[in-house]
Amino acid sequence: xxxxxxxxxxxxxxxxxxxxxxxxxxxxxxxxxxxxxxxxxxxxxxxxxxxxxxxxxxxxxxxxxxxxxxxxxxxxxxxxxxxxxxxxxxxxxxxx
Amino acid sequence: xxxxxxxxxxxxxxxxxxxxxxxxxxxxxxxxxxxxxxxxxxxxxxxxxxxxxxxxxxxxxxxxxxxxxxxxxxxxxxxxxxxxxxxxxxxxxxxx
DNA sequence: CTTGTATTTAGATATTTGCCTAAATATCAT
DNA sequence: ATGATATTTAGGCAAATATCTAAATACAAG
Numbered sequence: 504x505x506x507x508x509x510x511x512x513x514x515x516x517x518x519x520x521x522x523x524x525x526x527x528x529x530x531x532x533x534x535x536x537x538x539x540x541x542x543x544x545x546x547x548x549x550x551x552x553x554x555x556x557x558x559x560x561x562x563x564x565x566x567x568x569x570x571x572x573x574x575x576x577x578x579x580x581x582x583x584x585x586x587x588x589x590x591x592x593x594x595x596x597x598x599x
Numbered sequence: 600x601x602x603x604x605x606x607x608x609x610x611x612x613x614x615x616x617x618x619x620x621x622x623x624x625x626x627x628x629x630x631x632x633x634x635x636x637x638x639x640x641x642x643x644x645x646x647x648x649x650x651x652x653x654x655x656x657x658x659x660x661x662x663x664x665x666x667x668x669x670x671x672x673x674x675x676x677x678x679x680x681x682x683x684x685x686x687x688x689x690x691x692x693x694x695x
Numbered sequence: 696c697t698t699g700t701a702t703t704t705a706g707a708t709a710t711t712t713g714c715c716t717a718a719a720t721a722t723c724a725t
Numbered sequence: 726a727t728g729a730t731a732t733t734t735a736g737g738c739a740a741a742t743a744t745c746t747a748a749a750t751a752c753a754a755g
Contacts, residue, residue, distance in 0.1 A: 632732095
């Protein structure tokens with residue numbers, strides 16, 4: 504599970520900031536955009552990567568699209584990091 | 600602490616594989632290189648990023664340079680991930 | 696069904712990244 | 726010092742990434 508996409512997604516500061524925002528609760532794309540200076544189009548691109556990594560989920564609510572954290576994947580990622588430093592348990596395969 | 604450099608460093612599969620190798624114990628650049636198909640020059644570049652992120656430490660031993668894991672920074676990174684999903688404790692500042 | 700608001704997609708550009716080859720540096724052994 | 730081995734640095738190129746503007750899509754409201 505998890506893997507390359509998650510780490511790539513986490514590598515960008517803007518995307519980590521988006522995740523931080525979502526800790527406080529779900530927000531629409533527009534609400535999130537209000538916190539950044541880059542265009543909504545650029546943010547939409549970041550949303551896509553986060554979705555691809557399954558770090559966030561979306562739900563349409565009228566004209567808005569509401570983003571929310573997928574905490575389990577974040578937990579998995581943290582676990583993978585910890586696994587990365589345990590004396591090889593049994594060759595964990597992180598789909599490179 | 601930790602921050603941007605760590606996440607960037609972890610974003611690459613080759614670098615994560617290097618870290619996995621080092622779980623088993625310190626190894627020289629050459630020993631590590633034996634596990635990869637890319638050139639030693641390319642690996643050296645990856646070593647640099649890992650060092651910059653403080654994920655690995657180096658020690659010269661004769662003509663060899665021995666790399667070892669800096670586990671505390673990995674732990675910090677995992678902790679930052681977990682922090683990323685806790686309901687904002689008090690606005691953690693991850694030097695973007 | 697036309698207009699307005701929210702969001703995404705498309706296409707272009709600049710920067711960054713990962714890889715290579717060739718050359719440089721460092722240490723060891725003679 | 727000379728030559729051999731280990732590693733890094735420099736320079737260049739192709740692919741990936743982050744950003745933008747402009748256009749397209751989705752929904753809601755008249």
